[in-house]
Amino acid sequence: MLQLRDLPTQEVLERFAQRYPEADVTAIASFLMLLRVATDLSVALDACLSKHDLLQGRWWVLILLLRETDLTSTPSVLAEKLGVTRATMTGLLDGLEQGGLVQRVSVPQDRRSVKIKLTPAGQAKLDDVMPDYYTRLRLCMQGLTAKQRQDLQAILGVIDHGMSAWDFNQ
């Protein structure tokens, strides 16, 4: 994954703002830092998961299944929740089924559909990974006060809401 390692200096930002009057310097700086920290986190997550022989896409699928009380879902729903195409989900599930972490179960009521079930081995894999992941995440976030965590979520909510403006013209 592409990982912005070099954020612009204040001077460079101002030079860009001079060339492009549409530029909002504090908006750009916030945006770039947000992207950078998020990709750093994602890369660190990849590294953590790879020690448990997992890739991020497959791991998210396992988590989505564990969220279900019956440990079961369908490829379409999983694809939607993960924001990937159904074709991609087929590949993710192929890998997980080959590793014995999930199981495809046919559905008599609708023979087009397939149930995906988290196996005991899949649960065991999560029980192996999650404590490691949660411990790292706790350490990583421990510098934030309760108020800062609330503020962060509120700010992200505003940005998320503002994104509807992004696609306003096409």
Place this chain on the structure above:
Amino acid sequence: MLQLRDLPTQEVLERFAQRYPEADVTAIASFLMLLRVATDLSVALDACLSKHDLLQGRWWVLILLLRETDLTSTPSVLAEKLGVTRATMTGLLDGLEQGGLVQRVSVPQDRRSVKIKLTPAGQAKLDDVMPDYYTRLRLCMQGLTAKQRQDLQAILGVIDHGMSAWDFNQ
């Protein structure tokens, strides 16, 4: 790109915390929302750039070149700043050179090395894209007060600093 569309409910988070005592619910919620908003932004950026026949990787390279006062850099430095391998940078530059947006110039002083120069066509492409991008970004962030922008950067700084703890054990 994988895009988390389904954040866990408070109830699911608490169920996970019960299964995994290492879990810090507010840290997890903040982390997931951060990842989601960042990937949403990245996907929106992709959509914006594709209307100008650009891909994100190539676009960042053009921007890195525009940051330089002589519009020039080298593949190694660009790869480092973009957080990709030099092999990947070779591919990005191939695409940009084929489109006439950058130019490879040999360096007599060190015949291993190559200078990469932003061409007038490359500048014209940026002059086409950047106003569109900056306008969208401004709209997207306009809901944030000046204080919130400062807070966001401070909070991201704390997380970034906390990430050194992530890799503490291996």
Place this chain on the structure above:
DNA sequence: TTGACATAATTAGCCACCTAACTATAATGA
């Protein structure tokens, strides 16, 4: 001087995602 090592860029081949097209099944309505 020259052998060992470091560095710059590229090439070759892998993997995870994508789009588009396909098969099979279900639902709908004239």
Place this chain on the structure above:
DNA sequence: TCATTATAGTTAGGTGGCTAATTATGTCAA
């Protein structure tokens, strides 16, 4: 009833990132 349309999942082929190996060049110490 049965043609049309919608839906679930998969397959086929493309793309951008990766690692590892390769080529070429520079550096440095014995």
